[in-house]
Amino acid sequence: MRAILSIVILLFSITAFSQEQRVEYEKVSNNLVKATYYFVNNSDIVQREGFFNSNNQLQDMWVSYDINGNKKVIAYYDKNKKVGVWTYFSKDKINFVTYKDNKLIGVEEKLLVVN
Secondary structure, X not given: OHHHHHHHHHHHHHHHHHOOOOEEEEEOOOOEEEEEEEOOOXXXXXXEEEEEEOOOXXXXXXXXXXXXXXXXXXXXXXXXXXXXXXXXXXXXXXXEEEEEOOEEEEEEEEEXXXX
């Protein structure tokens, strides 16, 4: 009985890790390709989307979502380097993190107040 249980657990583990993430690519210009990544267990819900340049480097705006479709992060890249103001959303606050040439420049936090 113990051997059968071990085999079942092993097969379940292999199946769980063998799922591949669905990704769609769309050429939007000569220099940019839009990539859309979907959650593994929910292939219709977008996990993150953004752009790659012609050298396959992260470029321009990238947006990450939670499983409910709410934005978690808005990020910016220039040739794989973090740039500009990144926005991190959470339940009760928004953090603004500023980057320049992949270096952290500043952090600002805003609490969300619901009336």
